[in-house]
Amino acid sequence: MSEESLAWETLSSETTYTCEGFDVITETVRLPDGTETEFDYLSEGESVVILPLTPDDEVVVIEEWRQPVRRVNYGLPAGSVEPDDEDLRTAVARELKEETGYEAGTIDHLTTVEPANGFSDAVFHYVLAEDCTPTGEQDLDYNESIRVGTTTVESLRGAARDDELRDGRTLLGVLYYELFGQ
Structure with a gap:
């Protein structure tokens, strides 16, 4: 057919x-x-979801209030691709700096998915950002409340296994990286 x-x-x-x-x-x-x-x-268009690794192989993660589910969400930095972004790398660099205050040494594409194409045109571009170092302060949007921390891939994998990693973008990014990205 x-x-x-x-x-x-x-x-x-x-x-x-x-x-x-x-x-x-x-x-x-x-x-x-x-x-x-x-x-x-x-x-809602295209977004980037960033798996940021420090030189010590720690994952930079965020905690952010999510109003629809009325709780703090633990996950990876992510954000919209803006019309004036030259390419995905520009969006990744901007979102990583805005949400975490970190900058990446290298940025590599992992995969692209349509997470809910039965009712949305959203596209998520997953990227691996390596050699991430803190270089400045966050530059949050007016409607963001974000706390930054670090953890390990193993800890995130365990949280996924134990049903504690509720953010779908993060879950997919961590599991994809574990299966194919290393």
């Missing part, structure tokens, strides 16, 4: 809700059987 035989035809598209961070898009589509219907999805 070809991809074309499953493809939907987009007849119209409009942004029905917008706020800082994401939009809700409503599209009128024609399904392969000819049915016309509406489909809504969350549009």
Whole structure:
């Protein structure tokens, strides 16, 4: 079966809700059987998720309040790719410095995923940032509360195994690195 035989035809598209961070898009589509219907999805674009390692192989991690789940989230630094970013490396360097005050010696792509493509167009670019050193202060956005620390890959793997690593971006990044990145 070809991809074309499953493809939907987009007849119209409009942004029905917008706020800082994401939009809700409503599209009128024609399904392969000819049915016309509406489909809504969350549009938030591309982000980078950073696995930052220090020269001593410690992982730079953050703790951040997450309002939707009403608790502190433990995880990897991450953030949006901005329109004026030259490339993913620019986004990684900016987000790492803003959220942690660290800078990377090297940056390498690990993988790219669509974490929830049934209802969102989000794309996560996972990168390994090595030789990360603290070089300055955080430069947080007005709506961020972040505490920075370090841990080991082994500790993060254990937290994943023990169901203590709840952030999906972090879980995927750590497990991917453990399976393929070293």
